[in-house]
Amino acid sequence: MQILVSEVGPRDGLQSVKRAMPTQAKHDWIGALAAAGIREIEVASFVPAKLLPQMADAAEVVREAAKIPGLTVLALAPNLRGAQDAIAAGAHKVTMPVSASEAHSQANLRKGVDAAIDEVRRVVELRDSLPAGSRPGVEVGISTAFGCTLQGEVPEDFVIAVAGRLAEAGVDSIGLSDTTGYANPAQVRRLFRRLGALVGHRMGGAHLHNTRGQGLANVVAALDVGVTTFDASQGGIGGCPYAPGASGNIVTEDLVFLLESMGFDTGIDMAKLLAAREVLKAGLPGEPVYGHVPDAGLPKTFRPAAAGAA
Numbered sequence: 001m002q003i004l005v006s007e008v009g010p011r012d013g014l015q016s017v018k019r020a021m022p023t024q025a026k027h028d029w030i031g032a033l034a035a036a037g038i039r040e041i042e043v044a045s046f047v048p049a050k051l052l053p054q055m056a057d058a059a060e061v062v063r064e065a066a067k068i069p070g071l072t073v074l075a076l077a078p079n080l081r082g083a084q085d086a087i088a089a090g091a092h093k094v095t096m097p098v099s100a101s102e103a104h105s106q107a108n109l110r111k112g113v114d115a116a117i118d119e120v121r122r123v124v125e126l127r128d129s130l131p132a133g134s135r136p137g138v139e140v141g142i143s144t145a146f147g148c149t150l151q152g153e154v155p156e157d158f159v160i161a162v163a164g165r166l167a168e169a170g171v172d173s174i175g176l177s178d179t180t181g182y183a184n185p186a187q188v189r190r191l192f193r194r195l196g197a198l199v200g201h202r203m204g205g206a207h208l209h210n211t212r213g214q215g216l217a218n219v220v221a222a223l224d225v226g227v228t229t230f231d232a233s234q235g236g237i238g239g240c241p242y243a244p245g246a247s248g249n250i251v252t253e254d255l256v257f258l259l260e261s262m263g264f265d266t267g268i269d270m271a272k273l274l275a276a277r278e279v280l281k282a283g284l285p286g287e288p289v290y291g292h293v294p295d296a297g298l299p300k301t302f303r304p305a306a307a308g309a310a
Contacts (some may be wrong), residue, residue: 001228001263001264001265002228002264002265002266002267003223003228003229003230003259003264003265003266004039004040004205004228004229004230004266005038005039005040005230005232005252005255005256005259005266005268006040006041006042006074006205006229006230006231006232007033007038007040007041007042007231007232007233007234007252008041008042008207008231008232008233008238008249009029009033009232009233009234009235009237009238009249009252009280010026010029010030010033010041010042010043010044010061011042011043011044011045011055011074011075011076012042012231012233012238012249013233013234013235013237013238013249014026014054014055014237014238015045015052015054015055015238016237016238017054017237017238017284017287019054019284019287020053020054020056021054021283021284022283023057023060023061025279025282025283025284026043026057026061026283027061027064027065028279028282028283029234029276029279029280029283030043030061030064030065030068031068032272032275032276032279033234033273033276034065034068034070034071035272035276036268036269036272036273036275036276037266037267037268037269037272037273038071038252038268038273039070039071039072039267040071040072040074041065041071041072041073041074042074042075042076042095042231043061043062043065043073043074043075044057044058044059044061044062044075044076044086045058045075045076045077045078045082046058046059046075046076046077046078046081046082046083046085046086047076047078047082058075058085058086058089059085059088059089060089062075062086062089062090062091063089063090066089066090066091066092072092072093073090073091073092073093074091074092074093074094074095074139075089075091075093075094075095076094076095076096076097077094077095077096077123078096078097078109078119079109079119080119080122080123080126083096083123083126083138084126086136087126087130087136091136092136092137093136093137093138093139093172094123094127094136094137094138094139095139095140095141096116096119096120096123096138096139096140096171097109097116097140097141097143098113098116098117098120098140098142098143098162098166099113099116099142099143099144099148099179100113100142100143100144100145100148100154100158100159100162101113101143101144101148101150101151101154102151103148103150103151104143104144104148104150104151104179105143107150108143113162117162117165117166117169120138120140120166120169120171121169121170123138124138124169124170124171128170137172137173138170138171138172138173139171139172139173139174139175139204140166140171140173140174140175140204141174141175141176141177141204141205141207141231142159142162142163142166142174142175142176142177143177143179144177144179144180145159145176145177145178145179145183145191146176146178146180146182146183146187146188146191147180147182147183148179148180148182149180156190156191156194159176159191160191160194160195160198163195163198163199164198164199167198167199167202171202172202173202173203173204173205174195174199174202174203174204175203175204175205175206175207175229176191176192176195176204176206176207177206177207177208177231178206178207178208178209178218179207179209180209180211181209181210181211181212181214181215181248182212183208183214183218184214184217184218185214185217185218185220185221186221188206188208188218188221188222188225189221189222189224189225192206192222192225192226192227193225196225196226203226203227204229205227205228205229205230205231206218206219206222206227206229206230206231207230207231208222208230208231208250209248209249209250210236210248210249210250210251211248212248215248215250216250216254216255216258219250219255219258219259220258220262223262223264230250230255230259231249231250232249232250232251232252232255232256233249233250233251233252234251234252234253234273234276234277234280234289235251235252235253235277235280235281235289235290235291235294236248236249236250236251236289236290236291237249237280237287237288237289237290251290251291251292251293251294252273253270253273253274253277253291253293253294254291254292254293256268256270256273257270257293257298257302259305260302260304260305261302262305263305264305265304265305265306266305267306269304270293270298270302270304274294277289277291277294
């Protein structure tokens with residue numbers, strides 16, 4: 001069975017690092033990730049440079065990444081203007097942030113949940129106005145779906161209600177994000193099962209954090225209920241600057257090792273993925289990076305899933 005690992009480090013990771021990675025270093029890193037077999041990368045965020053100077057080169061990064069054969073290029077856009085810019089730069093998919101927490105939505109977008117959903121509707125209308133062969137995908141990962149550091153508990157019924165409204169708005173994919181690292185495996189199973197029952201083939205991926213050490217356990221729980229796409233960040237860099245304490249993206253290297261060890265085919269070459277980590281480190285000298293597999297190395301018994309099926 002194939003699993004899609006969607007790399008979010010160049011966007012989610014870098015926007016949480018105080019200094020900006022040089023543009024050429026971003027090109028080099030994205031190229032190395034693609035060479036390792038990563039098929040989907042969220043490369044940039046189209047927000048005003050005064051808010052996120054780390055993303056000031058978003059259009060250039062998208063344009064360069066879109067030249068890589070076989071790579072699906074994602075860009076985050078918080079509003080219609082950002083989506084227009086992302087599409088003009090050549091993004092294949094636009095990811096829009098919608099939170100299930102009113103407090104987080106206000107902190108992150110400076111607008112409430114209802115207004116954020118309205119913004120998604122405008123972007124869907126933009127997508128539908130384009131020629132059939134050039135329409136980007138529109139995705140939403142519902143933020144703080146498992147709890148919020150600002151609001152506290154986020155009712156599961158409200159999360160599912162938001163998902164239903166997004167499906168009605170016409171988005172292509174709806175996933176769930178553990179923005180604050182609150183989720184546990186039982187909660188992940190329960191909420192993704194409800195999401196799948198409601199939106200069917202539009203059920204998207206899991207964006208899980210390892211803030212409290214539950215990240216990979218939550219991946220296994222999501223696999224149990226049919227999730228086939230997982231976000232991760234090389235070296236575990238990133239989080240959410242508008243959710244206090246929300247560090248700890250799942251480490252791509254550890255996620256790929258877990259999946260391949262369990263017999264799931266990611267199409268990713270572990271040796272080349274570890275080499276891409278060195279490109280990341282060269283682009284951000286001295287920046288902390290994380291991961292158990294990079295520290296311990298691959299066991300002698302490790303066999304990629306594709307090799308096992310051969």
